[in-house]
Amino acid sequence: MKRLYIDFDGVIIDTIPLLYEAFEKNGLSTDSDEDKEKRSKFLETYDFGEIIKDKNILNDSINCINKIIESKRFEISFLSHINSLNEGRVKVRYLRRHFKNITIILVPIGMSKTKMINSKDAILIDDYSGNLREWIEAGGIAIRFSKTLDSKGYKVIDRLDKILDMFDKNGEEIC
Numbered sequence: 664m665k666r667l668y669i670d671f672d673g674v675i676i677d678t679i680p681l682l683y684e685a686f687e688k689n690g691l692s693t694d695s696d697e698d699k700e701k702r703s704k705f706l707e708t709y710d711f712g713e714i715i716k717d718k719n720i721l722n723d724s725i726n727c728i729n730k731i732i733e734s735k736r737f738e739i740s741f742l743s744h745i746n747s748l749n750e751g752r753v754k755v756r757y758l759r760r761h762f763k764n765i766t767i768i769l770v771p772i773g774m775s776k777t778k779m780i781n782s783k784d785a786i787l788i789d790d791y792s793g794n795l796r797e798w799i800e801a802g803g804i805a806i807r808f809s810k811t812l813d814s815k816g817y818k819v820i821d822r823l824d825k826i827l828d829m830f831d832k833n834g835e836e837i838c
């Protein structure tokens with residue numbers, strides 16, 4: 664079975680705009696390089712429990728993942744960067760409430776997802792191009808998740824169950 668890794672922020676839960684709001688509320692810019700370190704520090708202590716909630720589910724992601732599980736086409740794992748141990752605990756608790764038997768891999772921020780697992784021939788669905796670029800360089804298959812279907816040069820989906828239209832029962836890519 665083909666291995667499928669699913670990112671969390673900006674794919675399962677729509678955390679990114681909410682984090683941007685939190686940055687702004689705390690007087691931090693969302694994109695300038697000068698605030699980069701301050702944003703990192705902020706995220707180290709930010710309570711992700713405030714935003715990792717069912718009401719912020721992104722494009723029906725939980726139901727889509729259940730559909731992917733039922734298809735039995737992929738060996739699924741969750742693969743998420745974390746800024747703090749507390750963020751990790753919040754994410755694991757949330758995912759375990761919905762999925763009992765799917766592996767969860769937490770990646771320390773500042774470290775490539777490709778350092779945690781063997782990316783070769785595995786699929787990564789992620790909203791961040793930097794992660795996708797590294798994934799391809801390590802021999803993996805990259806699919807970008809974007810609410811607006813902004814591909815940035817990658818194959819792109821805006822709902823997780825669209826992966827079922829891209830790979831057949833043997834995990835081969837449908838052209």
Ligand SMILES: [Mg+2]
Pocket residue numbers: 670671672673674789790791
């Ligand atoms: Mg993400």
